[in-house]
Amino acid sequence: MNAMPIFTLPGQAPYVLQTPESLTTPRLLVFRDRVERNLQRMQAYLEEIAPASGYRHLCPHVKTNKSSLLTGWLQKAGVGYFKTTMREVEMTINAGAQDLFVAYPLLEHDARELAHLVRKFRQIKFNVQVGSLAHAEILQRIGQIEQVTWHFFIDLDVGMHRTGIAPEDAFSLYTHLAKQNEFIFAGLHGYDGHIHHATAAERRAESQRAMEKLSAVFQHFRRERVHIPRVIVAGTPAFRFDFEILHGAIGDETLVQVSPGTWIFWDSNYERLAPGEFEIAAVILAQVMDIGQPHRFTLNLGHKRWSVDSGPVRFFSRPGLKFVSVSEEHTVLAHEGKETFQIGDYVLLAPHHVCPTINLYEEFSVIGEHGEIEIAASPVDGRNR
Numbered sequence: 001m002n003a004m005p006i007f008t009l010p011g012q013a014p015y016v017l018q019t020p021e022s023l024t025t026p027r028l029l030v031f032r033d034r035v036e037r038n039l040q041r042m043q044a045y046l047e048e049i050a051p052a053s054g055y056r057h058l059c060p061h062v063k064t065n066k067s068s069l070l071t072g073w074l075q076k077a078g079v080g081y082f083k084t085t086m087r088e089v090e091m092t093i094n095a096g097a098q099d100l101f102v103a104y105p106l107l108e109h110d111a112r113e114l115a116h117l118v119r120k121f122r123q124i125k126f127n128v129q130v131g132s133l134a135h136a137e138i139l140q141r142i143g144q145i146e147q148v149t150w151h152f153f154i155d156l157d158v159g160m161h162r163t164g165i166a167p168e169d170a171f172s173l174y175t176h177l178a179k180q181n182e183f184i185f186a187g188l189h190g191y192d193g194h195i196h197h198a199t200a201a202e203r204r205a206e207s208q209r210a211m212e213k214l215s216a217v218f219q220h221f222r223r224e225r226v227h228i229p230r231v232i233v234a235g236t237p238a239f240r241f242d243f244e245i246l247h248g249a250i251g252d253e254t255l256v257q258v259s260p261g262t263w264i265f266w267d268s269n270y271e272r273l274a275p276g277e278f279e280i281a282a283v284i285l286a287q288v289m290d291i292g293q294p295h296r297f298t299l300n301l302g303h304k305r306w307s308v309d310s311g312p313v314r315f316f317s318r319p320g321l322k323f324v325s326v327s328e329e330h331t332v333l334a335h336e337g338k339e340t341f342q343i344g345d346y347v348l349l350a351p352h353h354v355c356p357t358i359n360l361y362e363e364f365s366v367i368g369e370h371g372e373i374e375i376a377a378s379p380v381d382g383r384n385r
Contacts, residue, residue: 101129
């Protein structure tokens with residue numbers, strides 16, 4: 001009887017996998033117990049700042065998991081708010097979510113599609129973002145045609161310079177929208193996805209700068225006696241800093257929420273930035289498919305199955321492995337010659353950027369606490385939608 005395979009990734013507890021031979025490779029694996037511990041850690045981080053608040057201050061972005069199964073796990077744990085793009089809206093609805101924030105500027109086709117969903121699922125609260133008069137005009141026109149009212153967040157550019165209105169122009173945009181029957185004010189949104197700095201001190205300083213911009217807008221609205229129901233901020237690298245800053249500045253009159261996505265699965269890139277903050281819960285099982293030059297071999301895995309946008313994979317389950325090259329279906333690795341490798345050997349690796357990597361898979365396998373395959377194939381039903 002073969003020993004049960006145990007894989008080790010840098011900085012992580014061992015990964016146990018029973019019967020890997022029953023799985024086709026390359027295979028995306030989600031370790032359920034690590035997801036559960038990531039949920040527990042998230043609650044603990046939030047409650048350090050807002051004691052006994054549970055997940056009230058969390059509005060996680062589901063662009064990472066793209067799965068109705070995982071979104072269902074989040075709800076079962078007590079998460080009640082979700083952030084999406086248009087690509088994940090129907091998946092999130094199918095998972096049973098009741099409060100969605102579509103955090104993406106809506107062009108006409110997407111606005112019309114979302115309006116149809118608003119009319120179809122009247123028990124669900126849909127929120128959209130508005131960051132310019134042009135986007136407001138699209139939503140107003142579609143709202144009139146489809147007879148829907150938009151709950152909207154004003155999208156602020158707090159430093160990423162990707163979407164959103166300049167903070168100093170936010171109140172004038174609000175006053176314009178407040179006069180229109182098609183809009184109901186839901187709050188402010190400020191995504192600081194530009195914060196990927198190498199040290200915690202640098203990230204905290206950048207977070208302070210971003211949140212000062214949002215806080216200035218908040219105070220302007222307060223002076224004008226406009227109530228702000230919710231404020232949603234942050235990606236994974238900055239969520240703890242952002243929440244601490246805003247919770248202290250705003251208090252309880254407004255619901256302050258953070259919207260990280262990567263935290264649920266974690267990856268080697270964020271593990272490099274913040275070692276041990278969460279656990280790597282989504283990994284890829286690959287196999288040695290060929291052995292050529294001395295101290296080199298090729299995996300049956302290429303960039304069609306792991307995202308290269310943030311650089312090559314760096315975390316492997318065998319020591320001394322180094323990335324050499326990648327193509328569509330192949331990854332070449334070098335080793336130090338201290339171990340022998342054979343065709344068919346298994347190698348576990350952690351995505352360097354997990355969000356787009358998940359989108360490259362049609363399904364994943366769920367692995368239990370003792371390495372058992374709990375679910376052989378669960379769909380990534382929010383991909384390519």
